[in-house]
Amino acid sequence: xxxxxxxxxxxxxxxxxxxxxxxxxxxxxxxxxxxxxxxxxxxxxxxxxxxxxxxxxxxxxxxxxxxxxxxxxxxxxxxxxxxxxxxxxxxxxxxxxxxxxxxxxxxxxxxxxxxxxxxxxxxxxxxxxxxxxxxxxxxxxxxxxxxxxxxxxxxxxxxxxxxxxxxxxxxxxxxxxxxxxxxxxxxxxxxxxxxxxxx
Numbered sequence: 559x560x561x562x563x564x565x566x567x568x569x570x571x572x573x574x575x576x577x578x579x580x581x582x583x584x585x586x587x588x589x590x591x592x593x594x595x596x597x598x599x600x601x602x603x604x605x606x607x608x609x610x611x612x613x614x615x616x617x618x619x620x621x622x623x624x625x626x627x628x629x630x631x632x633x634x635x636x637x638x639x640x641x642x643x644x645x646x647x648x649x650x651x652x653x654x655x656x657x658x659x660x661x662x663x664x665x666x667x668x669x670x671x672x673x674x675x676x677x678x679x680x681x682x683x684x685x686x687x688x689x690x691x692x693x694x695x696x697x698x699x700x701x702x703x704x705x706x707x708x709x710x711x712x713x714x715x716x717x718x719x720x721x722x723x724x725x726x727x728x729x730x731x732x733x734x735x736x737x738x739x740x741x742x743x744x745x746x747x748x749x750x751x752x753x754x755x756x757x
Contacts, residue, residue, distance in 0.1 A: 564618050567723035568605060568640070569625030569715070570597040570633040571657065572672075576625075576719040577608045580727050587612040590715040598636045619650055623726025625718065626654035627738035628671060628679040628690060634737045641735050653726035654735025658683075658690055660721040661710040668707040670698055679740050682707065692740045 568577040575597045578588035587608045591600065609615060624641035627634040638654065645652035658681040661669035666684035673679050678698040682688035684707055693701070702709035713721070 563620045563727060564614060565621045565623055565723050565727040566605065566608070566619050567623030567625075567655075567719050567726055568601065568637060569657075569719050569722060570601060570637045571625050571627050571629030572633065572715065573630070574715040575600050575604050576715040577604050578716075578719045578723040579608050579612050579614065580623075580720075580723040581612075583724070583727070585720050585723065588716055588720055590719070592715075597633055601636060601640055616644075616648060619644075619648060621650050621726060622648075622652040623722045623729075624652060624654055624735050625722050626656050626735050628657065628673070628692075628740045631739065634739065638735050638737050645734070651732070652735050653729045653731055654733075654738075655722045655725045655729075656690070656738045657713070657718055658738075660713065660718055660725065663721075666707055667710050668698070668702045668705060669710045670712070672712050673740075690738065690740055 565580040573594045574590050574592050576590040579586050589604060589608055591604060593600065622641045622645050624637050626638055641652040657671045658669040658679065661667065662683040669681045669683055671679040673692055676695050677692055678695055679690060679692055680698050681690040682705065698709060
């Protein structure tokens, strides 16, 4: 990676708002703000601060890295939409990286990311690559024992966003980031009938 490349990575797929700035393979700034709500309002303030602290500007960026999930449905949408909008406005690529790919790191493993309600998002990376899915924590442990693959440990948000930055910086993907949803949203459609629209 050329030393003048500058990658901004961020993730809001869990109860945090995390960002890292990578230059020449080295993280020059990172920050994680733990928060259950409010990522949409906080994300760009965080990104501005990361850039400002490093003496950089939006126009200095050469690529965007973004966590695409799995995780919180709304959080994933916030990050992916922000990354796609930034990439379009700045004319630079945005690379989506799943937290399961980060856990994989190149070694055979049963990648696991904590999910709500004593569950885990898992994906097998070994002789074959499985599809990501949602299972109970007990089932994740059983699958790891039966497959003889080690079960990954959960990463802290700062480690996660730093790895997203590193992986995005060397990615050759040309596809725009897309959300990795494992389960449907918890939201239910309204019970009231939709209003009649008059011509």
